[in-house]
Amino acid sequence: MSNRSSTEEKKKKVPLKMDEIIKMMFQLSDKLTIRMINYLFDKNIPLDAEVKYESTEIHRFTQEGTGIEVIRTDMILSINGERFHLEFQTLNDETMVIRLFEYGFMLSINEIKSKLIHIKEGIKLNFPKQFVIFVEQDDAIPENELTMKVVLWNNEEVEYKVPLMKYWKETVASLVEKDLVPLLPLQLSPEYDYH
Numbered sequence: 001m002s003n004r005s006s007t008e009e010k011k012k013k014v015p016l017k018m019d020e021i022i023k024m025m026f027q028l029s030d031k032l033t034i035r036m037i038n039y040l041f042d043k044n045i046p047l048d049a050e051v052k053y054e055s056t057e058i059h060r061f062t063q064e065g066t067g068i069e070v071i072r073t074d075m076i077l078s079i080n081g082e083r084f085h086l087e088f089q090t091l092n093d094e095t096m097v098i099r100l101f102e103y104g105f106m107l108s109i110n111e112i113k114s115k116l117i118h119i120k121e122g123i124k125l126n127f128p129k130q131f132v133i134f135v136e137q138d139d140a141i142p143e144n145e146l147t148m149k150v151v152l153w154n155n156e157e158v159e160y161k162v163p164l165m166k167y168w169k170e171t172v173a174s175l176v177e178k179d180l181v182p183l184l185p186l187q188l189s190p191e192y193d194y195h
Contacts, residue, residue: 021185021186023074023075025182025183025184025185026075026182027053028182030049030050030051031047031048032179032181032182033051033077033182034046034047034049034051034079035047035179035181036179036180036181036182036183037077037079037084038179039178039179039180040086040131040163040165040180041084041129041131043082045079045080046080049079049080050079050080051077051078051079052077052078052079053075053076053077054076054077054078054083071102071103071106073085073087073103073107074086074087074088075087075088076107076128082128082129083107083111083126083128083129084128084129084130084131085100085103085104085107085128085129085130085131086130086131086132086133087099087100087103087130087131087132087133088132088133088135089132089133089134089135090134090135090136091136091138092134092136092138092140092141096132096146097146097147097148097160097162098148100130100132100146100162101148101150101160103130104127104128104130105125105127107127107128108125108126108127108128109125111126112125130162130163131162131163131164131165132146132162132163132164132165133164133165133167133183134164134165134166134167134168135167135168135186136168137166137168141164141166142164144163144164145161145162145163145164146161146162146164147159147160147161147162148160167183167186170183170187171187172184172187175187
C-alpha cells in the first residue's frame with residue numbers, strides 16, 4: 001500500500017467534528033464570547049463579566065428505568081446569573097425543536113435539584129436562553145426560529161420558540177460586524193483575501 005492511499009484512508013476514518021471546533025473557538029476569549037452572546041440574544045452584558053462553561057452532559061434515567069444515559073448538548077454558558085444554551089447543527093433535523101425542548105427541560109430540572117431549591121413558593125422551571133446555528137444550507141430550515149406548540153392538561157397552548165441563524169448566509173464581513181468572531185473559522189470563502 002502506498003503512502004498516498006494510506007493517508008487517504010486515514011482522512012476518511014477521521015470525521016470532522018465541527019461542533020468541537022466551534023466550542024474550542026468560543027473558549028479562546030471570554031470577551032469575544034460575551035460579544036457574540038450579546039448579539040445572538042440581544043443582551044448588553046458587560047465585557048468583563050465572568051463566563052462559566054458548564055458541563056454539556058445531562059444525565060437521565062433510560063426509558064426502561066434500568067440505568068442512566070448521558071445526553072450531550074453543544075454548549076452551555078452561565079454569565080451574570082443567566083444560562084445560555086447553544087446548539088450547532090450541520091444538517092437539518094425535523095426533531096431539533098423537540099430535542100431543544102428536552103435539553104431545556106432537563107437543564108431546568110437539574111438546576112432545581114442541584115440548588116436544592118425550597119419549594120414553598122412553588123416550583124419554577126427556568127429554561128436557559130437557547131439558540132441554534134445551522135451551518136449547512138437547507139431551504140427546509142425556517143427563516144427565524146424553530147417553533148412547537150405545547151398543549152397543557154387544561155388545553156392551554158404554549159408556543160415554544162428557539163431563534164436560529166442560517167450560517168451559510170453570513171460573510172466574513174457580516175460576522176465581524178455582528179461580533180460573531182468565534183464563527184469566522186467556518187468561513188472558507190475563496191473570495192476573501194486572508195492576507
